[in-house]
Each structure stands twice: as C-alpha cells, then as structure tokens.
Amino acid sequence: MRILEKAPAKINLVLDTLYKRSDGFHEVEMIMTTVDLADRIEISPLKSDEIRIVSENRFVPNDHRNLAYQAARLIKNTYHIREGVEIYIEKQIPVAAGLAGGSSDAAAVLRGLNKLWDLELSLEELAVIGAEIGSDVSFCVYGGTALATGRGEKIKELPAPPSCWVILAKPTIGVSTQTVYQNLNLDKVEHPDVQRMIQALHDESYEGMCEEMGNVLEPITIQLHSEVEQIKSHMKDFGADAVLMSGSGPTVFGLTQQETRAQRIYNGLRGFCDEVYIVRMLGTRSLLD
Numbered sequence: 001m002r003i004l005e006k007a008p009a010k011i012n013l014v015l016d017t018l019y020k021r022s023d024g025f026h027e028v029e030m031i032m033t034t035v036d037l038a039d040r041i042e043i044s045p046l047k048s049d050e051i052r053i054v055s056e057n058r059f060v061p062n063d064h065r066n067l068a069y070q071a072a073r074l075i076k077n078t079y080h081i082r083e084g085v086e087i088y089i090e091k092q093i094p095v096a097a098g099l100a101g102g103s104s105d106a107a108a109v110l111r112g113l114n115k116l117w118d119l120e121l122s123l124e125e126l127a128v129i130g131a132e133i134g135s136d137v138s139f140c141v142y143g144g145t146a147l148a149t150g151r152g153e154k155i156k157e158l159p160a161p162p163s164c165w166v167i168l169a170k171p172t173i174g175v176s177t178q179t180v181y182q183n184l185n186l187d188k189v190e191h192p193d194v195q196r197m198i199q200a201l202h203d204e205s206y207e208g209m210c211e212e213m214g215n216v217l218e219p220i221t222i223q224l225h226s227e228v229e230q231i232k233s234h235m236k237d238f239g240a241d242a243v244l245m246s247g248s249g250p251t252v253f254g255l256t257q258q259e260t261r262a263q264r265i266y267n268g269l270r271g272f273c274d275e276v277y278i279v280r281m282l283g284t285r286s287l288l289d
C-alpha cells in the first residue's frame with residue numbers, strides 16, 4: 001500500500017510573544033492558517049527496516065535532520081514498529097521561508113504512518129507526538145485555522161478567514177528561526193491584538209482581518225534582511241490590502257479579494273523576487289485531504 005498526503009504551508013496572521021520561558025522557548029500567541037501551496041508526501045513500505053528520505057530538492061536533508069525522518073522515527077519507536085518506509089517529498093514550499101514546510105512534511109508523515117500501520121491514533125494524539133519534533137508540527141497535524149499558544153503546540157480551532165487571494169513572495173535568503181528569536185528584545189515589542197483578530201474571524205470581516213494582522217518578529221528579520229521591507233513596500237504599492245511577514249520570515253504575504261489585483265501584485269513582484277506564488281487560503285481542516 002502506498003499513502004499520499006498533502007502537506008500545506010501555513011501563514012501567521014498574528015504572531016505575538018509574551019515572555020521568554022525557563023526552557024529557552026518563547027510563550028506565544030499565534031493565529032495560523034493553511035494556504036494552498038503544498039508539498040506532496042508519498043509513503044511506501046520497504047522490505048528492510050529503515051527510514052529512507054527521497055527528494056529532488058537540494059535544500060532538503062535526506063537523513064535524521066529531516067523533520068519527516070524524525071516524525072517517522074518517533075512514531076516507529078513509540079509503537080515498536082519493525083517495518084521500514086520510503087518517504088518521497090515532492091517539495092513545493094520554499095525551504096527556511098517561515099511557511100513551516102518541514103513541520104508540515106513531518107505532520108503529513110504522522111498522519112500517513114497512522115494510516116499505513118493502522119495505529120488508529122486521533123489527530124489530538126498525533127499533535128502531541130508532533131510537539132516533540134517542533135513547535136509548529138502540532139498545528140500542521142490539523143491544518144485549517146487556529147490559535148496556537150504555549151510554544152505553539154496548544155491548538156484551538158478558529159473559523160476560516162474570509163475568502164481572499166494570498167500572494168507569497170520569498171527573497172532568496174533563508175532565515176533561521178532560532179536567530180530571529182535570539183534577536184528579539186521583549187521590552188521593545190509592539191503587541192498585536194490577538195483577541196480583536198479572533199473577533200474579526202468570527203465576524204467574517206475581511207477588513208477586520210486586514211486591520212489586525214501583526215507579527216512581532218517582523219522588525220527583527222527586517223533588521224537582518226532589508227529585502228523583506230522592500231518586498232512589503234512593493235506589495236503595498238501594487239495594491240495589496242494588507243501585507244505581513246510570515247513567521248520568522250523571510251516570506252512576505254499580501255491579501256486581496258480581487259483576482260485582477262492579485263494578478264497585478266503577482267506580476268509586479270516577479271520583477272523583484274524569484275519565488276512568488278498566488279494561492280488561496282485553505283481555511284478549514286477538512287480541506288487537507
């Protein structure tokens with residue numbers, strides 16, 4: 001049996017940090033939503049008891065550093081599985097982009113191996129396992145739209161954002177999440193209003209959602225990479241209603257409800273950036289399949 005799983009990227013509509021914890025992680029409040037830019041994961045059983053990672057993308061590690069490998073190893077060890085798997089990753093999500101590509105691959109492997117090995121684990125149980133791999137993996141197990149708290153692993157489902165186009169633009173640089181968090185000065189943070197964003201989603205208010213978008217990591221990454229600011233400013237000039245960096249960056253996303261304007265922003269950005277995508281929000285969990 002061969003299992004296919006879709007591993008969509010996420011964007012952070014809001015990212016706030018509350019304080020630094022004794023374990024070195026930051027306590028966060030994030031609102032995340034999945035978008036229709038996805039890796040494709042193909043899991044096939046192997047005769048030998050090993051985990052083999054295959055990908056044509058040269059930025060994707062093919063050993064224990066791969067989060068998909070870590071997911072398979074964890075579930076295999078936890079449930080004492082003595083079978084091997086090959087995990088093929090068809091990469092569409094740019095790497096080290098703030099779009100949780102690696103975390104989503106890991107989450108897809110957890111969902112896929114749950115099916116392949118008939119483990120009958122709930123999404124909640126998979127999300128708990130996922131948290132051991134990385135802070136974003138639990139959210140990626142569910143997909144859809146959610147408030148993520150703790151270090152990112154506590155997930156509460158939220159209504160899907162109002163329908164709109166999302167233009168993603170990634171400068172050629174990659175960003176290390178750890179470096180960005182290390183440079184964050186909590187005394188200087190301008191906190192976004194997470195509760196007002198939640199209200200905007202409940203009210204199905206596109207304007208409200210645009211108004212409340214905010215990410216405390218954005219000024220840090222901009223300090224390190226001024227390209228992010230330039231892309232933001234181009235997106236605004238081309239007519240996006242709201243523009244924000246996703247996660248620790250460097251990908252910037254812009255929103256619009258008009259298809260012609262989305263196309264204009266996309267075309268305009270392609271002059272400045274190699275990696276530009278025009279996608280829809282997936283919004284709800286059921287759209288993961």
Ligand SMILES: C[C@@](CO)(OP(=O)(O)O)[C@H](O)COP(=O)(O)OP(=O)(O)OC[C@H]1O[C@@H](n2ccc(N)nc2=O)[C@H](O)[C@@H]1O
Pocket residue numbers: 012015024025026027028030097098099100103133134135136137150151152177178181182246247248249
């Ligand atoms: C910033 C965010 C926002 O969604 O995403 P990305 O930009 O990576 O996509 C996440 O919080 C990233 O999640 P993830 O990429 O899984 O991070 P992890 O592997 O758990 O942590 C990487 C490093 O980031 C820092 N870190 C991460 C999460 C957190 N709540 N506080 C932290 O301080 C820690 O230094 C940690 O060693």
Ligand SMILES: Nc1ncnc2c1ncn2[C@@H]1O[C@H](COP(=O)(O)OP(=O)(O)O)[C@@H](O)[C@H]1O
Pocket residue numbers: 059060061065066067068089094095096097098099100101102103105106175177247248249
């Ligand atoms: N399956 C994977 N896909 C992409 N990158 C991965 C994967 N597994 C591990 N990595 C490593 O994780 C780092 C972060 O990549 P990624 O998850 O794409 O970005 P981000 O954390 O910014 O959302 C990269 O430097 C890459 O080497």
